[in-house]
Amino acid sequence: MTRRRRSPLPLILVLLAAGAALAWGVGPGAWFAAEEAAIQAGAPVRRGPLDITVVQRGNLAAKNSVVLRSEIEGRTTILFLEPEGTFVEAGQVVAELDASALEDRLVAQDIAVQNAQAAYTKAVQDRTIQISQNDSDIARAEQDLEFARLERTKYLEGDWPQQLKKAEEDIILAEEELAQARQTWEWSKKLYDKGFYTRTQLDRDELTMNRSQVNVERARRAKELLEQFDDPKRRKELNAAVVEAERELERVKLQAAARLVDHDTAVRTAEARLALEKEKMEKLQRQVEAATIRAPISGMLVYGRTEGGRMGGGEPIQEGTEVRERQEIATIPREAGMIVEASLHESVLKMVEVGQDCLIRVDALPDQTFHGKVEFVALLPDRQSWWANPNQRLFKTQISIADGSPEMRPGMSCSVEILVDRLEDVLYVPVQSIFVVGGKTVVFVVGPNGEPEPREVEVGPASEKWASIVAGVEEGERVLLSAPPGFRAEAPNTAGDGPEAARAKGARRGPEAGRAAVGAGGGRLPAAGRMEGRSEHRPGPGRTPAAGSGDAPEAAGRQE
8 A cells, every 4th residue: 555645735835934034033023133222222220228139949747747658667558548638537547558578587486485485384383392392301401410410429329338338347257257267276276276176177277277368368459449448439430520510511502503503593594585576576566566556646648758869859658658667658748837848958058047938839829928038057068969979068057947838738838038138228120231341340330322332340249130230330321231242251160159058148248248259240140151242140049030121120129
């Protein structure tokens, strides 16, 4: 199939119409020419009060709000989240976090608690058994000591006197038998001499006498051995037995105490482990419960933002977002008004102080202007702002709103104009009418014949649209808002160029700073860049565009 060719007639008609419009626009009376004429006409040098202000962009935030954070350790994922802007009641579920891993750990921890409980019960029972065993061992040792003492008393008071008495009695009996045997032998000898006894009978009686003599000696030696050896030995043995029984009793007591210490330690260890395991279980239970986030108060839900965004902001929190511990998930504003959260550039940091008055204009409420005061200026720069520009330093600032509106919502964009100073009677011109020529600050004054005349001026404090003039021009003279054709502006020679630097220097040094600034105006005013025929001024990020010829009189009227 062949493709149908389109007719070039519509395109030709469009080109012709555009060419005609261009020719009419650049011709006499065209709008381009009208604008150029208005710019070349310039703006008058005015005298009157001039407000030195710092204008910043910011966002509305609740003055007092409840922050809902993730209380789960580590990182987790949001499974459910109520839509932003929903009015939630106190106790209502706002978000649910993934707690599946925590639930698995909770089951394992329950087993660990049961094991620790069993170990603790066993340790307590072992300690009870050891206490009973200790009592038995000590009682046995005390009984042995008592027996040893009784044995010694029995010997000293019973056995030894009896043995000594028996030894003495044995000696007495042996001596009596000896005396009787000697008397019998003597009679037998007399009878033998008379022939009545035979020699055999005499020898027998003599042998009986000798045996009795030996028995006497033996009984005496037995008593001596008993007194010299047996009794001292027995006494020492019995004393040693008592001492050993006393030592055994002390040893048993020490061993019992040592065993009890071991069991006490085991009980305390088991108890501490049980308490630790229970604490871990309770912590996991709290973590699982923390996975369900409920609204502590009634109010409108406002999402937080993720961290690490390239421009320092991050994406709004949503379902599926991974959050870390203590990271803000959402906030619920209280009924306590709104504030503005803004960021100040380091070039104007010294100009802004706590307590300065402010004008707030909310983008969503264009017909209303609110009043406020600077409540807080950070001492250190915001590190997240470095992502946008590593060479830029912004300081967080909070502005309270005195006359807020119920239509305000957290997160709305707004503009904040901070009143830094008020000059009561000064000359001032639009800030875009000032240029740098040969290292000098000049304006192009419209002469009597309409030709622009470069004139060196001393610039004082400046605001977003207006710059005060200390010397160099007179009230009523007109200055060009754009450089004349063929003018080439000089590039700035400092890193702090821009309205912020001009205002910072002027606010620090006052109107007299203009005289010191001659020859260094490039660091005080907006960079113009290299221009041919018409000067171009570009306001910095978050700044209000410089006033042109059309809005200069209107702005001047507001200043007056």
